[in-house]
Amino acid sequence: MNLDQVDIRDAFFDQLYLRGSENENIVVLSADMDAFSLRKFSKDFPDQYINVGVSEQNMINIAAGLALSGKTVFCYSIASFATLRCYEQIKVNLCSLNLPVAIIGAGAGFSFGYDGPTHHGLQDLSSMRLLPEMSILELSSNELAQKAVDFSIDNEGPIYIRLDKGPFPEWKESEISFEKGFRILKPLNQINLISNGFMTRTTLDVAKRLTSNGIDCGVIDLFRVKPPPDKLYEEIICKSKKIITIEESCKTGGLGTCLSELVAQTENSCQLQVIGTPDRQFIEYGHRGWFHKKYGLDEMGIFDAIINNI
């Protein structure tokens, strides 16, 4: 099947399957979390797959022990639980030892919209950003997901990957370099929109709408949130009059905060607008799209927020 048509989880785990078949030191741990293509991995490589059950803290501890013994480990659970439920285990047992463990968080943003605030993945990025040795990726396309597997295996320390669901086709002629950490999907202008993951596609739609309203914006996919790319400052921030970040995360500590730390260093007068979810938990239930519409994260909501701030 064409890579663009598959679910991004399958793009990720199919590549992990391929790499796992070549290298028995690659081990996958799951905290009772499933994905179609992960089943194939667990069936064909039972010695490299452990379902630790509903025990995220133990999953991270086992991963630390395996990695201390030379394994490259992938841990898979719901984003909210894989990060916050076992936060101290990650801080002490993965980060302070700088171990090669990738944490794969499923259920970005409001993906589990009907399961309440326990399941919303809104603080995963911000919490992981606080950990000094942690790298963070948020993936906007299937090809990026596939390449993120290779990058994680080569990466020497811990890494958090926010993995979405559904097909995420690639943009033509876009270049992926994890060393660079971002890619320009629409040529830079005085106003530039920075997004990643699921919101990238929405952001491109917003940019199109802005263009038809006489406002040309660049669009950047910042898929490596941490460490923030070296060239981001020089190539984007220093050349922008205004940067607008768009994220499906709480505004406290996420992509917008990441940019604010960089924008604060500029000597020119680059403005910053942060679009994300407010600093609260959402005890209400609905589809992801319903949440986006209600909280201004759909195309029209973002468009209005930008227009009203110009």
Place this chain on the structure above:
Amino acid sequence: LASLYYDGFIRIDPKTPKDPNRDYFIMGKGHACLALYPILLDLGFISKERYFEYGKNGSTLGGQLDVTIPGVEYNTGSLGHALGICAGIAKAAQMDGRDSRAIALIGDAECDEGAIWEAIMYAAQQNLNNLVCIIDRNRLSVTQVIESEVLFGDFEAKMNLFQWDCHVIDGHNYNEIFEAFDKATVANRPTMILANTIKGKGVSFMENNVKWHHTMPSENEIKIAREELRITSDNI
């Protein structure tokens, strides 16, 4: 610790402390590092220079263990993690067909941490017979005497229900320690050793006294303690 290191139960060579076939020892209660440092010095893991850095500003030996110390596998300080990590190490050894053992030494108060119980269940499910957990049952936490028997009462039976071997021993009796270690070596499932100990053993005013979890003795107290332990200036 003396029997772990000097009676061959931990197989680790100070010359090759990263040998993948070694036994991995994690002392979860890293705050007891002062008992370990003299052993690491004596066996040649650390130099005399480094040993005497302890307690100074900028020291590379602190009040917790860290992986910059040869022979130390883990950065201690946060309780409840050691057993889970050792379970991962034991699992990796089984995957690789190495006969490495993973040995965790944890405190009794530390057993309040839930992650320990996640590891206990996991180790039994995975049949990690190369995993040993020693609990230092000194009955004292930082602030209180642990009187409740909810956890440690009838402990052997409880651990057997969790499908672990369990030996309840006098942690000051070498024969009982050897016997438990010998049984752990040939066990078919993970081994728990509950070692009943007396904190401050041998020093009358320190024994079983919460105060001495973290107190500096005065000159006079040091003198009395040395006399009671029959330590002379010749054998320090």
